[in-house]
Amino acid sequence: MSSTLIVGPPGSGKTRRILELARRRAAASERVTIIALPQQRADLLRRLGETPTLGVRVTDLQTLLYEVLEELGGVARIASVPARVAMVGAALRELYGEAAPGEAALYAGTLAELRRSGFEEVPVTGGRYQQRLREVDRVYRRLLGERGLIDLDDVRRLAALALEGGARWSDPPQHLMVDGYQAFNRMERRTLAAMAGSALSLTVSLPGLAPAPWTTRTPPEDLEALRRDLRIEKVEKLRAGAAPRFRLHAASSPSRELRDALAEVKICLQQGVDPHELALIVPDRAAARALLELGREYGLPLHDEHAASVLDTPQGRRFELLLGVRGRGYPPRDLLALASVYPGLELVAEALERRGLSGSSPVAALEALPVELAPLRDLLRETESPAPSLEAWLAYVERLMERAGCDRQPEAPELRVVAREVYALLPEANPAALIDWTRALLADLPAPRRSTPGVAVLEAEQASGRRFARTWLLGAQEGRYTLDESEEFFYSEEDRTLLGLERRMRGLASSVLYDALWRAPEVAVSYARSERGGERRAHRLLEALEAEPRPGAATTASPLELARLRPPPPETPPRYRRLEALRERRAWELARYAPCRLRGYLEGRVRPAETRPVYAARDREAARRKARQAAWSQQELPAQTDPAWAPGFRERVLRAVRRDLPPRPDLEGLVILGVLPLGEMLFRPHAHRLLRRGRLETLEVYLIGTGVKQLRDHRESMWLAAQLRASDEHRGLKLDFYAWDLQGEREPLHFTAGDLERAREELSGLRAALEAGDYSPVPGFHCRSCRFGDVCRET
Numbered sequence: 001m002s003s004t005l006i007v008g009p010p011g012s013g014k015t016r017r018i019l020e021l022a023r024r025r026a027a028a029s030e031r032v033t034i035i036a037l038p039q040q041r042a043d044l045l046r047r048l049g050e051t052p053t054l055g056v057r058v059t060d061l062q063t064l065l066y067e068v069l070e071e072l073g074g075v076a077r078i079a080s081v082p083a084r085v086a087m088v089g090a091a092l093r094e095l096y097g098e099a100a101p102g103e104a105a106l107y108a109g110t111l112a113e114l115r116r117s118g119f120e121e122v123p124v125t126g127g128r129y130q131q132r133l134r135e136v137d138r139v140y141r142r143l144l145g146e147r148g149l150i151d152l153d154d155v156r157r158l159a160a161l162a163l164e165g166g167a168r169w170s171d172p173p174q175h176l177m178v179d180g181y182q183a184f185n186r187m188e189r190r191t192l193a194a195m196a197g198s199a200l201s202l203t204v205s206l207p208g209l210a211p212a213p214w215t216t217r218t219p220p221e222d223l224e225a226l227r228r229d230l231r232i233e234k235v236e237k238l239r240a241g242a243a244p245r246f247r248l249h250a251a252s253s254p255s256r257e258l259r260d261a262l263a264e265v266k267i268c269l270q271q272g273v274d275p276h277e278l279a280l281i282v283p284d285r286a287a288a289r290a291l292l293e294l295g296r297e298y299g300l301p302l303h304d305e306h307a308a309s310v311l312d313t314p315q316g317r318r319f320e321l322l323l324g325v326r327g328r329g330y331p332p333r334d335l336l337a338l339a340s341v342y343p344g345l346e347l348v349a350e351a352l353e354r355r356g357l358s359g360s361s362p363v364a365a366l367e368a369l370p371v372e373l374a375p376l377r378d379l380l381r382e383t384e385s386p387a388p389s390l391e392a393w394l395a396y397v398e399r400l401m402e403r404a405g406c407d408r409q410p411e412a413p414e415l416r417v418v419a420r421e422v423y424a425l426l427p428e429a430n431p432a433a434l435i436d437w438t439r440a441l442l443a444d445l446p447a448p449r450r451s452t453p454g455v456a457v458l459e460a461e462q463a464s465g466r467r468f469a470r471t472w473l474l475g476a477q478e479g480r481y482t483l484d485e486s487e488e489f490f491y492s493e494e495d496r497t498l499l500g501l502e503r504r505m506r507g508l509a510s511s512v513l514y515d516a517l518w519r520a521p522e523v524a525v526s527y528a529r530s531e532r533g534g535e536r537r538a539h540r541l542l543e544a545l546e547a548e549p550r551p552g553a554a555t556t557a558s559p560l561e562l563a564r565l566r567p568p569p570p571e572t573p574p575r576y577r578r579l580e581a582l583r584e585r586r587a588w589e590l591a592r593y594a595p596c597r598l599r600g601y602l603e604g605r606v607r608p609a610e611t612r613p614v615y616a617a618r619d620r621e622a623a624r625r626k627a628r629q630a631a632w633s634q635q636e637l638p639a640q641t642d643p644a645w646a647p648g649f650r651e652r653v654l655r656a657v658r659r660d661l662p663p664r665p666d667l668e669g670l671v672i673l674g675v676l677p678l679g680e681m682l683f684r685p686h687a688h689r690l691l692r693r694g695r696l697e698t699l700e701v702y703l704i705g706t707g708v709k710q711l712r713d714h715r716e717s718m719w720l721a722a723q724l725r726a727s728d729e730h731r732g733l734k735l736d737f738y739a740w741d742l743q744g745e746r747e748p749l750h751f752t753a754g755d756l757e758r759a760r761e762e763l764s765g766l767r768a769a770l771e772a773g774d775y776s777p778v779p780g781f782h783c784r785s786c787r788f789g790d791v792c793r794e795t
């Protein structure tokens with residue numbers, strides 16, 4: 001057998017070389033099997049299909065090994081991932097009396113990794129919980145045997161054992177080629193070596209070292225281990241190809257970043273680019289969901305490449321909600337989410353929300369609600385805890401599946417199996433435990449995804465080994481494209497090195513971004529400058545790139561964006577045509593539209609503008625009293641009291657003296673909480689007065705706050721100061737500004753010319769926009785406190 005290792009950085013053409021070799025072999029009527037990552041399969045088939053080729057099979061390692069095992073007669077029923085977690089939970093319960101789903105998942109995860117790495121038995125190096133893990137594994141294996149199951153991750157070990165033991169595989173590939181991997185663990189190397197034993201050649205590709213400061217996940221020691229275990233005879237080193245053309249874009253908000261990328265994708269599709277040639281690479285699942293959601297608004301064919309679980313389907317999410325709603329006490333939020341399957345429940349939810357109640361509130365409180373309660377009663381009845389018998393439990397699950405719409409989905413049989421497995425494994429569990437376990441296992445239950453052709457939306461790991469004509473790499477900030485580099489619970493880093501387990505903390509986080517960047521010759525990299533957490537910067541490894549304007553950003557690419565720009569058809573009733581223009585004179589009402597006009601508009605829908613006088617008469621009188629009292633308290637006392645007097649007598653004398661004090665002259669002419677007209681606008685300073693001393697007229701304006709710094713965010717005060725300084729009407733006046741809360745000392749305020757100029761521009765810009773009916777969103781840090789984020793989707 002000849003064996004070759006192809007080494008080259010991302011984008012150097014490793015996959016192209018493998019396909020070339022495969023075609024050449026196939027042309028000579030030899031059988032080739034390419035082992036690739038599951039997500040690569042469609043891509044490789046498409047590239048192979050460019051030159052019709054017979055005799056090349058593309059598969060993944062797990063499928064191939066399962067076939068080997070099946071042929072060699074060693075296959076039993078495979079325990080699914082949820083079943084594994086449930087059985088590990090049962091083992092924990094048997095050994096230690098109780099188990100929570102999270103704990104079982106932790107144990108199951110480490111056991112799976114040990115199996116994948118080729119350990120027959122749990123190794124014990126002295127760690128605190130390793131002995132416990134070994135015990136759990138012992139009981140888990142016994143449970144597997146009793147049920148005639150094998151673990152999903154035992155497939156590799158059993159197949160390798162059979163092949164190493166000399167078992168004959170009836171139709172082994174003549175040429176075995178492996179592509180797309182970033183690294184191989186011990187078990188993978190062992191299974192490849194075992195399979196290659198009966199082949200004529202083995203060809204493996206791996207990325208080599210990355211130029212500093214970038215990293216890849218293939219350090220020299222891994223390459224060495226691979227050469228040793230696979231007895232590699234020849235190493236083919238590929239040179240780095242031309243670097244992709246990178247464009248870096250900084251968007252004002254995460255939503256803007258997604259919208260700009262989608263606009264560019266749409267332009268590309270309109271130009272006739274094949275959707276399969278394009279990919280949107282995102283850092284995590286949350287970003288992928290947001291992108292897919294926006295993709296619907298843009299009418300784009302996007303293909304979610306994430307391996308879906310039941311919880312990714314609307315029916316699965318509803319089922320999970322129904323299982324948990326009783327435990328959460330039927331909050332209005334859950335009732336609203338369930339309104340699609342209980343028509344009318346939204347009205348009950350709104351009524352409950354208004355009164356601060358929930359669906360589990362006392363019956364008398366519910367009966368008093370002015371809405372039809374039948375949907376809530378149906379929900380309460382159907383989600384009532386089942387009796388602790390298998391029939392009652394299965395009937396309960398079936399009822400909720402039917403209500404959620406899961407019973408007609410392809411994953412329905414699996415759901416029923418999980419319900420049975422949970423009951424079988426936790427026979428003495430109460431209904432609450434059954435529900436908790438079922439909910440916990442749903443995330444691991446795969447849901448078949450309907451394949452829709454389109455532009456791939458994928459996380460960085462799913463892009464590995466693939467090639468596109470253009471990619472958009474979103475969220476390129478520090479800390480978003482990472483590997484899970486944290487210490488493992490059962491084995492420390494030292495233990496892992498000792499045992500030959502893959503180390504967790506190798507400082508290779510940047511390898512994810514490096515690999516993802518090299519997936520196409522044209523890459524648009526972007527990030528959002530501001531997010532809920534504060535200001536953001538591009539990833540430090542992209543600092544050499546200069547952010548440039550986005551060509552697609554100015555393009556209107558969704559019907560919602562178009563609706564804002566294009567005049568509606570003439571037959572549209574006036575109230576639907578455009579938002580009404582606003583001519584607002586009152587600065588305090590105008591201030592609600594700054595800094596975001598959309599937020600001000602929406603605020604106005606839920607809290608209409610004040611139409612009453614600015615302040616109630618009694619508020620004004622209270623404020624005046626407060627000011628008088630403050631002035632009076634600061635008055636110098638005319639009489640000294642003798643310290644020798646008894647305290648009670650001294651207090652009575654002081655009271656009598658204060659009673660006869662005149663009001664402080666300083667309050668003369670002061671208008672407290674009154675309106676100050678200025679040109680077209682009305683302002684509402686805390687207090688103001690016009691003083692005449694000889695020929696000098698002074699306008700004193702008292703603003704709320706403790707200094708200019710605090711006032712910078714108080715729009716109304718800044719606008720008032722700016723307007724007064726610019727006003728012709730007040731040109732001959734001396735203007736004095738103070739910060740004063742009507743008590744204590746006044747503090748003079750001195751605004752800079754820049755502050756006032758910015759405030760003046762903001763006021764005139766805002767008025768012009770509102771008078772044109774423009775209520776555009778203005779995203780920024782203020783979005784963090786905005787309650788309309790879901791409506792405007794700019795955050």
Ligand code: SF4
Nearest residue numbers: 596777779783786792
């Ligand atoms: S989320 Fe931000 S941009 Fe959207 S309305 Fe609120 S403040 Fe304006």
